[in-house]
Amino acid sequence: MEKPLKTPPTYAIASVDHALRIATILQLEGALTVSQVAERLGVARSTAHRLLAMLVYRDFAAQDEDRVYHPGPVLELAAHSRSGTSRLRAVALPHMERLVNVLGESVNLAIRMRDTTRFIVSVECDQSLRVGTREGMVFPAHRTTAGLLLLADLPADELAGVYAEERYAEHPEERPDLDRLRAELTRVRRAGFALNQGQSERGVVAVGVPVRDSDGMAVAGLSVTLPEVRYDRHQLPNLVAALQRAAGVIGADLAG
Known part of the structure; x- marks a missing residue:
């Protein structure tokens, strides 16, 4: 592991x-x-x-x-990239705040940047033991709920391009096993959600669903994160249902 x-x-x-x-x-x-x-x-x-x-x-x-x-010069990005991310954040934030009130756990929104995922907004719950903000953090896509959800939406040839061997020539150990990854992505597609138990951070459980645009494309991953000691697998259906409702409203607002 x-x-x-x-x-x-x-x-x-x-x-x-x-x-x-x-x-x-x-x-x-x-x-x-x-x-x-x-x-x-x-x-x-x-x-x-x-x-x-x-x-x-x-x-x-x-x-x-x-x-x-x-x-400043060190951080400058293309203007269209900022505006798209900023709009996604602005649309999602109020729905994420309501979701935190419903679930009592921290909620995150992340986007994919080739083979990584970047958390663009986090809303923390007010419990003393909680998962802190992930805003701005970057993880390998195959190790996060949002990353798996967004990778699962890719056609096979595009997925192969993301993980082409030549891109990992200097660090081949960072390239995931594609057969295992494809099998995991198939499970995610069939289930409609992703579950991450300690793959990104020890002691943290995350459950996520995709946020889709008006064309049905997954543009972000919405997830709830909680300490492993507070996770009960019997909670999973309720967590997924609440996330899917919120993701649906965010997607509708983006289309509007």
């Missing part, structure tokens, strides 16, 4: 974590004010201002004449 990919550091440095989260949000969404940063991180405006000032100094952010912050 593969080892879990990520374990939170024993001694986390809050200021570094905050700065990295701001950089990620800027890269994904394109513009932020000091007030928005303070609200998203749950910190004082003065703290948000100091963090942004350091990011500007190191070229991770840039401030315009209206005192709005944008990605």
Whole structure:
């Protein structure tokens, strides 16, 4: 069995974590004010201002004449990529917040970027023992619920291209076993959901379903994450049903 990919550091440095989260949000969404940063991180405006000032100094952010912050040279992405991700996040967020209230667990939305998945928004539950925010984190696609859901939507030839041997020439150990992966993706397609028990992070269980656009294409993976000690397999049908309802509404809003 593969080892879990990520374990939170024993001694986390809050200021570094905050700065990295701001950089990620800027890269994904394109513009932020000091007030928005303070609200998203749950910190004082003065703290948000100091963090942004350091990011500007190191070229991770840039401030315009209206005192709005944008990605700096280090983070600059194509404008269409930001706008699409930003719209998806804006549409999904209120439905994700309602889902957290219903399930009492943290909820995430992730997109696929070739052979990786990137979490574009997380909503944490308020339980003392909970799975923290995944916003901005990147994992190999075949090791996450969202990644499996989005890979399962690909035609066979496109999947083969994503995992072509030449792309892993320098690190062949990172290439998944395609026969095993295809078999897993077949199970995901048939079930309509994906279950991840500790493949991405030790002690964490995630259940996810696809969010589809008006053409029926899977554009994101919506998942609920919870500590393994709180997971009961008898919960699975209810978790999947709640996720599917939320994903359906998000997809409808995207089409609208």
